Amino acid sequence: MVTHVPAEARGDERGALLAFIEEQRGGIRRALLGLTEEQARTRPTAGELSLGGLLKHVVEVEQGWTARARQEPPAVRRDESDWHETFQLVGDETVASQLAYWEQVAAETEKLLRSAPSLDDTFPLPPDPWFPPEGRVSLRWLGLHLIRELARHAGHADIIRESIDGRTAFELVALERGESWG
Numbered sequence: 001m002v003t004h005v006p007a008e009a010r011g012d013e014r015g016a017l018l019a020f021i022e023e024q025r026g027g028i029r030r031a032l033l034g035l036t037e038e039q040a041r042t043r044p045t046a047g048e049l050s051l052g053g054l055l056k057h058v059v060e061v062e063q064g065w066t067a068r069a070r071q072e073p074p075a076v077r078r079d080e081s082d083w084h085e086t087f088q089l090v091g092d093e094t095v096a097s098q099l100a101y102w103e104q105v106a107a108e109t110e111k112l113l114r115s116a117p118s119l120d121d122t123f124p125l126p127p128d129p130w131f132p133p134e135g136r137v138s139l140r141w142l143g144l145h146l147i148r149e150l151a152r153h154a155g156h157a158d159i160i161r162e163s164i165d166g167r168t169a170f171e172l173v174a175l176e177r178g179e180s181w182g
Helices: 013-031 037-041 051-069 083-087 095-115 139-165 169-176
Strands: 122-124 136-138
Touching: 013 051, 013 095, 013 139, 013 169, 037 051, 051 083, 051 095, 051 139, 095 139, 122 139, 136 139
Parallel strands: none
Antiparallel strands: 122 136
16 A cells, blocks of 8 residues: 655645545555455445445545646546446556556655645636636545545445445554454
8 A cells, every 4th residue: 555645744734734645545546455356346335335446546546636736637538427436446447557656646646745835835626617707626626536535435334334245444454554443
């Protein structure tokens, strides 16, 4: 598992933002530990979410926001016709391929937040109807938004994983460390 933020860098604001982003990524990754591809695709709760679909969604969201901050289009542009696919592994997509892609996206996020002259630097929001017209946000806002987005979905992932096999976040942290819980 890649940790993008060295311990000595967590004391500054950029390091703190990146550490919190990575912490939430870890919650989502851990929810997938030890599952088969089939289990990662199951939707065991009343909703339509699967762990594999949540993984794909958070990767697309993070990539899309860092692309917007660089004033580039997201790698995948979604609209009403394919929005549902942001929450589903389709075709030859796998958990492993999404995790590998996420490592690349995470590295780009770190590069963006570390290389900017200031976290106060802003970028324009796209002209989508859910954004304010002519809106701008700062790189600090971007970091905080990614924390919020990832934390929301890490919570979903906890519920879905516990619905699959009863494992809780504490058990998964222990499993990740090669330990046992309880």
